[in-house]
Amino acid sequence: MSSTAPNNKPVVDDAPKTDHAYDGIEEFDNPLPGWWKWLFIASIAFCPPYWLYYHGGTPGRSIEDGYGVALAANTRLQFEEIGELKPDAATLVEYMEKDNWLRVGKIVFQTHCVSCHDREGQGKVGPNLTDEYFKNINTIEDIAKVINNGAAAGAMPKWSNRLHPNEVVLVSAYVASMRGENLDGPRGAEGKTIPPWPEPTANTEDTAESDSSE
Ligand code: HEC
Known part of the structure; x- marks a missing residue:
């Protein structure tokens, strides 16, 4: 919080101060708003259960596991085709x-x-x-x-x-x-x-790349 206005006049001189003062430098007493502090505390309190739930080793809960499950499902879906x-x-x-x-x-x-x-x-x-x-x-x-x-x-x-x-x-x-x-x-x-791989059977019109010259 700036202590001077654009015209260089001090504006908050009467604001409450802490009793910290070093070399004439004083500290304003501007506590964080209550809602902010509670949000801060709440987010700290939220962490351990979150961490335990998702990273505590129970299989299937982490984002990686979820991704693996989705990937496997997708692969199965694709494999239905073949x-x-x-x-x-x-x-x-x-x-x-x-x-x-x-x-x-x-x-x-x-x-x-x-x-x-x-x-x-x-x-x-x-x-x-x-x-x-x-x-x-x-x-x-x-x-x-x-x-x-x-x-x-x-x-x-x-x-x-x-x-x-x-x-x-x-x-x-x-x-x-x-x-x-x-x-x-x-x-x-x-x-x-070893001998070259076998040629593909003739059910596709395009033949294998022709570098099987051995
Ligand atoms: C931990 C190391 C390791 C990993 C991971 C690995 N391999 Fe191997 N692979 C080897 C070694 C060592 C050999 C040689 C085995 C031997 O000496 O007979 C080998 C041999 C092979 C051979 C035979 C080669 C030859 O000349 O006989 C093939 C094919 C092969 N690997 C494919 C794969 C594939 C595909 C994957 C992945 C799914 C894979 N490897 C993963 C170490 C590995």
Whole structure:
């Protein structure tokens, strides 16, 4: 509160003061309004029950959990369109051609796999998925098997109990689609080269990208 008006005359000299005074500087006694103080106290009192309710560890109450539930419901809704996919070669090859579903596989990959296989699959803790060398993979279905069951005694975790079967198929198709990008990774080639993935069956008119020249 300013103590001078525009014409430089003191305006609040007779306002109540506290008895604090230092070097001639005095302090006005302007208590906060009662409603403000009560709002302040009430918001403090509100915090512990709120925190306990939403963050006290009861499952299903936090915003993250709510988001997860909504996301799962949405995914189920989308999956109604494709039914339950089988992790077989024909399905994997078919979904490698479907960009919109491959995008779902990419999201699964970016959510769960980049910590070990890195952003583009070039490898980190786990092997490079973009080159022609594989350790546990001989055929395209093996990708889904490794993702479902894990490998190397859990160094590659098992995902069957954490991902929807369709997510496994879609992320497998996405991983299969990385092959041939040959990105530089920190680990070098691991394993052996394997035959190219099978060609998609002729129920779609556009053929696979023609870099399967091996
Ligand atoms: C905790 C680290 C970790 C995470 C997370 C992880 N992986 Fe792996 N992954 C590995 C390791 C380590 C291997 C190599 C296993 C071995 O040496 O046999 C591997 C191997 C693989 C292979 C087989 C590669 C080959 O050459 O045999 C595939 C495919 C694969 N991971 C896909 C995924 C996908 C998809 C996800 C996400 C759903 C994922 N990984 C998440 C660590 C991880």
